[in-house]
Amino acid sequence: xxxxxxxxxxxxxxxxxxxxxxxxxxxxxxxxxxxxxxxxxxxxxxxxxxxxxxxxxxxxxxxxxxxxx
Amino acid sequence: xxxxxxxxxxxxxxxxxxxxxxxxxxxxxxxxxxxxxxxxxxxxxxxxxxxxxxxxxxxxxxxxxxxxxxxxxxxxxxxxxxxxxxxxxxxxxxxxxxxxxxxxxxxxxxxxxxxxxxxxxxxxxxxxxxxxxxxxxxxxxxxxxxxxxxxxxxxxxxxxxxxxxxxxxxxxxxxxxxxxxxxxxxxxxxxxxxxxxxxxxxxxxxxxxxxxxxxxxxxxxxxxxxxxxxxxxxxxxxxxxxxxxxxxxxxxxxxxxxxxxxxxxxxxxxxxxxxxxxxxxxxxxxxxxxxxxxxx
Numbered sequence: 246x247x248x249x250x251x252x253x254x255x256x257x258x259x260x261x262x263x264x265x266x267x268x269x270x271x272x273x274x275x276x277x278x279x280x281x282x283x284x285x286x287x288x289x290x291x292x293x294x295x296x297x298x299x300x301x302x303x304x305x306x307x308x309x310x311x312x313x314x
Numbered sequence: 315x316x317x318x319x320x321x322x323x324x325x326x327x328x329x330x331x332x333x334x335x336x337x338x339x340x341x342x343x344x345x346x347x348x349x350x351x352x353x354x355x356x357x358x359x360x361x362x363x364x365x366x367x368x369x370x371x372x373x374x375x376x377x378x379x380x381x382x383x384x385x386x387x388x389x390x391x392x393x394x395x396x397x398x399x400x401x402x403x404x405x406x407x408x409x410x411x412x413x414x415x416x417x418x419x420x421x422x423x424x425x426x427x428x429x430x431x432x433x434x435x436x437x438x439x440x441x442x443x444x445x446x447x448x449x450x451x452x453x454x455x456x457x458x459x460x461x462x463x464x465x466x467x468x469x470x471x472x473x474x475x476x477x478x479x480x481x482x483x484x485x486x487x488x489x490x491x492x493x494x495x496x497x498x499x500x501x502x503x504x505x506x507x508x509x510x511x512x513x514x515x516x517x518x519x520x521x522x523x524x525x526x527x528x529x530x531x532x533x534x535x536x537x538x539x540x541x542x543x544x545x546x547x548x549x550x551x552x553x554x555x556x557x558x559x560x561x562x563x564x565x566x567x568x569x570x571x572x573x574x575x576x577x578x579x580x581x582x583x584x585x586x587x588x589x590x591x592x593x594x595x596x597x598x599x600x601x602x603x604x605x606x607x608x609x610x
Contacts, residue, residue, distance in 0.1 A: 247536065255486065256540035257479045257547050264475075285476035288466040289484040295458025 342594060345587045352583065356576035362416070363569035369472075370505075370562035376472060377502060377559045384552025387545040388513065396516050396524040402493025403439040406485070406515065407431070408550070409453070410499035410557045411446035412469030418564035420557070421448035423510050424498050432457050441490055445481065445554075462490055473558055478551035485546065493517060499553040500560035506567060508560035513549050518542045 249259045268279040291298045409428055411421040428442060428449075443463045444450040450464045463484055468477075495515030500508045518538055521527065 250536070250539075255483065256543040257482055259540075260544065261476060261479055282474050283476065285474055285480055286467045286471060287477040287480050289480060290464050290466070291484075291488065292458075292461045292464055295454060295461065297464070 342587070342590050345583060345590060349580065349583045349587060352576055352579050356573050356580065359569045359572040359576060363566055363573060366417075366562045366565040366569065370559065370566055373472065373555070373559040373562050374502075377555045380552050380555040383548035384513065384556075387549050387552075390530075390541075390545065391514060391516060391521075393526065393529055394521065394524040395526045396514075396521050398494030398514075398516070399520050399523070403436070404490070404492045405440045406443065406490065406492040406495035407440060408443045408481075408485070408495065408497040408515075408553075409445060409449035410497060410553045411444070411449040412557065412561055413447040413466065414469040414561075415448065416565060416568060417561050418568040420500050420508070420561050420564050421446070422452065424500060425449050425452040427498050427510050427512075428453065429457070432460060441492070443481075443485065443488075462488055468554075469558070469561065473551070473554035475547070475551050478547050478554055481550050482543065482547035486543065494520065497549060497553045499557045502556050502559040502563065505563050508564065513553060515546065515549065516542070 247259075250256075254262075265283060268276070268283055271279050407428055409424050411424050415421070425448075429452075431437065432440060432442075437460070440460060441462045442453060442457065442460045443465070444453060444461055445465045446468045447464070447466060450461065454461060465481060465484070492515075494517070497513040497515065498510060499513070501511035502508050518535075521538055521542060522535075527533065
């Protein structure tokens with residue numbers, strides 16, 4: 246079993262990390278255009294019972310704390 | 315006779331008698347206000363058409379680069395002859411739309427396909443993931459209980475593979491164990507035409523029990539797990555690109571039609587404006603001439 250799968254990553258996470266490293270290692274003239282592909286603005290919210298699912302306050306603040314590191 | 319009641323009543327009576335404004339003059343102003351606003355609207359729709367034409371050329375170029383992702387994944391499913399499992403009725407539909415409107419019938423087309431399927435019997439096992447606020451708005455009224463996830467911020471920028479990966483991760487971690495699924499999206503056919511189409515989603519179990527899987531070698535459970543995840547992300551990426559291209563071309567057509575309609579309205583309003591103006595001038599002339607004739 247691959248090390249990354251044991252660490253809890255999916256193949257999608259694994260290939261995205263590899264792609265990020267590749268984009269950062271490009272030469273200066275190709276970097277800017279490649280880095281444009283490195284952003285994602287999609288926001289997914291889970292729904293339950295026809296309304297957005299309510300997350301616990303602690304969970305949301307903990308997640309935002311985690312996202313900064 | 316008014317003098318009997320004193321000066322107070324007299325002023326009141328004077329205040330009541332007011333000068334009725336000339337009806338044609340008022341409608342002249344109303345027509346010119348309307349004309350100005352329709353001209354502004356035409357300018358806005360024309361500029362929206364130019365903007366979406368530029369975005370469409372970029373989206374078509376991106377789509378050409380993204381086609382191998384989608385077609386490759388679909389080819390694998392076809393060659394291995396993967397079929398949805400008969401024992402697991404749970405299904406997942408992904409509605410590929412966006413957040414922005416004024417683009418013709420792209421969003422309603424996708425939502426209609428899903429709505430029709432959900433109104434048929436046996437819909438309790440189907441859950442929907444709405445990509446884009448438009449499909450969420452259309453489906454949440456009657457089928458809100460079927461929605462398990464909604465994705466925002468689609469349509470403002472061209473979609474990237476990271477967007478598709480975020481969606482794929484959301485599907486994998488949603489906790490909904492589906493047996494098979496479909497991505498409903500708008501397939502781009504040409505600048506003036508697109509049509510609703512679907513891409514199949516399969517789980518690792520269905521792929522493992524596929525009949526012709528032996529056509530592919532060096533496949534073990536780990537590789538299949540990784541490939542299922544990756545093909546989910548690449549199918550979502552392809553559907554996002556196709557949807558974006560169809561949306562921009564449809565918006566271009568819609569704004570072009572709106573500009574044409576606004577142009578027709580401007581022509582008609584200009585004619586009524588000129589006719590009204592001439593009528594006002596004629597009426598003034600008549601008043602002057604009859605006033606002069608009365609003096610004779």
